Amino acid sequence: MSSTSVYPTPINAFKQSKRSVLSIIVDNEPGILARIVGLFSGRGYNIEALNVTVVDIKNNLSRITIETLGEEKVISQIIAQLEKLVPVHSATNLANLSESYEAEICLVKIEFDNNEQDQKILNFADIYRSRTVQKRQNIVVYEISGTSERINKFLDDLNTIGGIKVELVRSGPIGLGI
Amino acid sequence: MENENEFTGADILLKALKDQEVDTIFGYPGGAVLPIYDAIFGQNFLKHVLVRQEAGAVHAAEGYARSSGKVGVLLVTSGPGVTNVVTGLTDALMDSIPIVCISGQVPSHLIGTDAFQECDTTGITRPCTKHNYLVKDVNKLSETIHEAFKIASSGRPGPVLIDIPKDVQFAKSKYIPKKDISFKEHRIKAGSKNVDKSFVQELVNHIKKSERPIFYVGGGCLNSGPQASQELIKLVNKTNIPITTTLHGLGCFPGEDKSSLGMLGMHGNYEANLAMNKCDLMINVGARFDDRVTGRLDAFSPDSVKFHIDIDQSSINKNVKVNFHTNTDITLTLKEINSFIESNNIELEKKDYTNWWGQINDWRKKECLHYEQGDEIIKPQHAISRLYDLTSHKDTFITTEVGQHQMWAAQYYKFSKPNRWITSGGLGTMGFGMPAAVGAQMANPDSLVIDIAGEASFLMNIQEIATAVQYKLPIKIFILNNEYMGMVRQWQELLHGSRYSESYVDALPDFKKLAESFNAVGVRAKNISELDDAINEMVSIDRPVIADIWVDKKENCFPMIPSGAAHHEMLLSKYDKENPENQEKGKVLV
Numbered sequence: 022m023s024s025t026s027v028y029p030t031p032i033n034a035f036k037q038s039k040r041s042v043l044s045i046i047v048d049n050e051p052g053i054l055a056r057i058v059g060l061f062s063g064r065g066y067n068i069e070a071l072n073v074t075v076v077d078i079k080n081n082l083s084r085i086t087i088e089t090l091g092e093e094k095v096i097s098q099i100i101a102q103l104e105k106l107v108p109v110h111s112a113t114n115l116a117n118l119s120e121s122y123e124a125e126i127c128l129v130k131i132e133f134d135n136n137e138q139d140q141k142i143l144n145f146a147d148i149y150r151s152r153t154v155q156k157r158q159n160i161v162v163y164e165i166s167g168t169s170e171r172i173n174k175f176l177d178d179l180n181t182i183g184g185i186k187v188e189l190v191r192s193g194p195i196g197l198g199i
Numbered sequence: 200m201e202n203e204n205e206f207t208g209a210d211i212l213l214k215a216l217k218d219q220e221v222d223t224i225f226g227y228p229g230g231a232v233l234p235i236y237d238a239i240f241g242q243n244f245l246k247h248v249l250v251r252q253e254a255g256a257v258h259a260a261e262g263y264a265r266s267s268g269k270v271g272v273l274l275v276t277s278g279p280g281v282t283n284v285v286t287g288l289t290d291a292l293m294d295s296i297p298i299v300c301i302s303g304q305v306p307s308h309l310i311g312t313d314a315f316q317e318c319d320t321t322g323i324t325r326p327c328t329k330h331n332y333l334v335k336d337v338n339k340l341s342e343t344i345h346e347a348f349k350i351a352s353s354g355r356p357g358p359v360l361i362d363i364p365k366d367v368q369f370a371k372s373k374y375i376p377k378k379d380i381s382f383k384e385h386r387i388k389a390g391s392k393n394v395d396k397s398f399v400q401e402l403v404n405h406i407k408k409s410e411r412p413i414f415y416v417g418g419g420c421l422n423s424g425p426q427a428s429q430e431l432i433k434l435v436n437k438t439n440i441p442i443t444t445t446l447h448g449l450g451c452f453p454g455e456d457k458s459s460l461g462m463l464g465m466h467g468n469y470e471a472n473l474a475m476n477k478c479d480l481m482i483n484v485g486a487r488f489d490d491r492v493t494g495r496l497d498a499f500s501p502d503s504v505k506f507h508i509d510i511d512q513s514s515i516n517k518n519v520k521v522n523f524h525t526n527t528d529i530t531l532t533l534k535e536i537n538s539f540i541e542s543n544n545i546e547l548e549k550k551d552y553t554n555w556w557g558q559i560n561d562w563r564k565k566e567c568l569h570y571e572q573g574d575e576i577i578k579p580q581h582a583i584s585r586l587y588d589l590t591s592h593k594d595t596f597i598t599t600e601v602g603q604h605q606m607w608a609a610q611y612y613k614f615s616k617p618n619r620w621i622t623s624g625g626l627g628t629m630g631f632g633m634p635a636a637v638g639a640q641m642a643n644p645d646s647l648v649i650d651i652a653g654e655a656s657f658l659m660n661i662q663e664i665a666t667a668v669q670y671k672l673p674i675k676i677f678i679l680n681n682e683y684m685g686m687v688r689q690w691q692e693l694l695h696g697s698r699y700s701e702s703y704v705d706a707l708p709d710f711k712k713l714a715e716s717f718n719a720v721g722v723r724a725k726n727i728s729e730l731d732d733a734i735n736e737m738v739s740i741d742r743p744v745i746a747d748i749w750v751d752k753k754e755n756c757f758p759m760i761p762s763g764a765a766h767h768e769m770l771l772s773k774y775d776k777e778n779p780e781n782q783e784k785g786k787v788l789v
C-alpha cells in the first residue's frame with residue numbers, strides 16, 4: 022500500500038494523472054543524474070520531488086527516488102525509458118508493489134514573537150511528534166518525518182497560526198518496497 | 200624506465216579499433232585529436248577517410264553502418280568539430296544506427312575553464328546518443344571503448360560517443376583486449392534471448408482465426424540482421440498474409456513480390472493504408488507506430504488485434520496500445536513461429552484469405568502510384584521508375600536526401616534485399632544522402648551507390664563531393680531538380696493557400712559545371728528524350744557523377760494522408776480535396 026497524495030491535482034490538465042513514486046537503482050557515475058533529469062525534461066514529464074544518494078559503496082550504487090505525476094500509460098513509458106539508460110539497473114513504481122513504505126524528512130524554522138504563538142507551535146509540534154533541533158528566544162527549529170501527507174498536514178496546521186514566519190526544507194519522499 | 204607493455208591513450212584507441220575489426224574511420228583533424236592523428240599516421244590496418252565537414256563524417260558512418268551491418272566509426276576534434284556532428288548523432292539515434300564517435304577534448308586540467316575549443320561535449324550529446332563517456336583516466340580507456348562498441352550494436356542499436364581529453368591521449372597504460380573484458384549485463388541491455396513461447400502460440404492461434412491479417416514490418420527487422428528477412432519471407436510465403444513495410448522496412452521483404460503491399464503511411468500505398476485500417480489482425484515486426492505511419496491515432500486500425508515484436512520495451516504501448524507483445528529479438532521470434540507452425544503441422548496454406556485478397560486487389564485497382572508522363576517535361580516519378588529499370592539488374596545501394604524525391608524513391612524504386620535502402624526517416628535530415636553514399640561506397644567498393652537527391656538538400660552537404668573525388672568513390676548523385684523545396688511547396692499548396700513563402704530555391708548553381716569544378720562528372724537531362732541516356736551515362740562512368748535531372752516543378756507527391764487525417768482519408772491526386780476540418784487540425788501538426 023502506498024500513501025495517497027494531498028497535492029492539488031490539476032484535474033483538467035491531467036484527467037487520469039496519478040502521483041507515483043519511482044525508485045531507481047543506478048551505477049554511481051558522473052552524469053547519471055543529468056541523464057535522468059534530462060530524460061524527464063526532454064520528454065516533458067514532471068518531477069515533483071527528487072532525491073539521490075549512494076546506498077552501496079562497495080558496488081558503487083545509488084538510489085534515486087522521483088515523485089512524478091502522470092497517467093498510468095505515461096508512468097509505464099517513463100519506467101521503460103529509464104530502464105534504457107545504460108547505468109540504470111532497475112526502475113520501479115512503488116505503487117505497483119504489493120507492499121512499500123514511504124517517508125520524508127522536513128526541517129522547519131519558525132520565528133514567532135509572543136507566548137501565545139509559542140504555545141500553539143509547541144502544541145502542533147507535540148501532536149505531530151516533531152523533534153526540536155534548536156530552540157532560542159523567539160526561533161525554533163523542528164525536524165519532522167513521515168509520509169509527505171503527514172508533513173503537509175503539519176505545515177497546514179502551522180499556517181493557521183497568525184504572524185509567524187516559517188522557512189523550511191524537505192527531502193522529498195523516499196520509499197522502499199518489501 | 201619505458202615499459203613495453205604500456206601504450207599511449209592514442210595507441211590504445213587504435214589497438215581497440217583493430218580489436219573491434221574496424222577498417223574504416225571517417226574523420227576531420229584538429230588540435231584536440233592530434234595525438235590520435237599521429238597514431239593513425241604510419242599504420243595500415245585502418246583507412247581514414249578525410250571528410251570536408253564533420254557532418255559528412257557522421258552521415259558517412261551511418262551509411263557505412265546501414266549498408267554493411269557493422270558499426271560505423273568517426274573521429275572529430277573538440278568544440279566545433281563535435282558540435283557539427285550533433286545532427287548526425289540525433290539522426291542515428293532516431294533511426295537506430297550503430298555508430299561510435301570519438302571526439303577529442305581539451306586537456307583534463309583545462310576542462311571547465313572555457314579553454315579554446317572547449318565545449319561540454321557529453322552535456323550537449325547526452326540526449327542525442329544512446330550513451331556517452333568522458334574518459335578521464337587512461338586506465339579505463341580500453342574497457343570504455345569496448346563497452347561503447349558493445350552498447351552501440353546491442354539491443355536497439357544507436358550512436359555512442361567517447362570524449363577523450365588530450366592529456367589522456369598522451370598518458371600511458373596497459374591495453375586490455377576485448378576478449379578479457381566481461382561486460383555488465385545491465386549496461387548492455389541486449390534484450391532477452393528466450394523466445395516467448397506463449398506469444399508465439401497466441402499469434403499462431405490468432406492467425407488461424409483471423410480473416411483479415413497483415414504484417415506491418417519496420418526497421419527493427421533490418422537491425423535484427425539478414426536472417427530476420429529470411430525468416431519473414433518464409434513466414435509470409437507459408438501464410439499468404441499480405442505485408443506492408445515502413446520507410447525503413449523497405450527491402451526486408453522483396454518489393455516486387457505479390458504479397459507485398461509496399462510502403463504504408465503518409466505517402467504510402469492506398470492498398471497498404473486501407474488494409475491497415477480494415478485488418479482484424481496486425482502483426483507488427485520491429486516497427487514503432489510512428490506518427491508518419493499511424494495518421495490520426497484514434498482512427499488507427501480500429502478493429503484489429505495487435506501483436507508487437509520489438510526489442511525495445513519503450514516502443515511497446517507508447518503510441519498505440521497492443522494486445523500481445525514480446526521483447527525478444529525478431530530473428531529468434533520469427534524462427535520460433537516458423538518452426539512452431541512446421542512442427543505442429545499447422546496448415547495455413549488452406550486458409551488463403553480469398554475475400555481479404557479480393558478486397559486488397561480491388562484497392563490495388565485504384566493504381567495509386569499512377570502518373571501521366573507526357574512527351575516533354577520529365578515527371579519525377581518517371582525519372583525514378585526509369586532509374587529502377589536501368590539499374591535494378593546491378594548490385595545497387597540507394598541513399599536519399601529528404602523531401603519529395605525521397606518519397607518518390609521509396610514508392611518507385613523496389614528493393615529485394617535488406618540494407619540496400621539508406622534514408623533519414625526519424626529525423627528527416629536534409630544533406631544526409633550524399634555523405635551516406637560515401638559511407639556506403641566505402642563499405643561496398645564494387646557496388647553501384649546512388650544518392651537520389653533534391654537540389655536543395657544536396658546543397659546542404661555539397662562539400663563531400665570532394666571526399667568522393669579524393670577517394671575515387673564512384674557515387675552517383677541523381678538530382679530530381681524542381682527548383683523548389685518541393686515538399687515544403689507541397690504543404691504550402693495544400694495547407695497554406697498556395698502561399699509559397701521562401702520555398703523557391705533561387706540562384707541555383709549549374710550542377711554540371713559544379714561537378715566539373717570538383718573534378719567529378721556532370722550529366723543533365725532537360726526533357727524526356729534525354730532521360731535514359733543521362734541515366735545510362737551516369738551509370739557507365741566509373742567516377743563520381745552528378746546527374747541534374749530537370750523535372751516538373753509543380754508535381755506533388757501522392758497518395759498523401761495529411762497530418763491529422765486517418766488512413767482512409769487519403770488524398771490520391773490533386774483533384775482530391777481534404778476535409779476542411781482535418782485541414783485546420785492538421786496544420787498545427789508536423
Ligand SMILES: Cc1ncc(C[n+]2csc(CCOP(=O)(O)OP(=O)(O)O)c2C)c(N)n1
Pocket residue numbers: 600601602603604605627628629652653654655656657679681683684685686687
Ligand atoms: C536540415 C533540414 N532543414 C529543413 C528541413 C525541412 N524540409 C523538409 S523537405 C524540405 C525541402 C527539400 O527540398 P529538396 O531537397 O529540393 O527536395 P524536394 O522536396 O524538392 O524533392 C525541407 C526544407 C529538413 N527536413 N531538414
Ligand SMILES: [Mg+2]
Pocket residue numbers: 602653654655679680681682683684685
Ligand atoms: Mg527540390
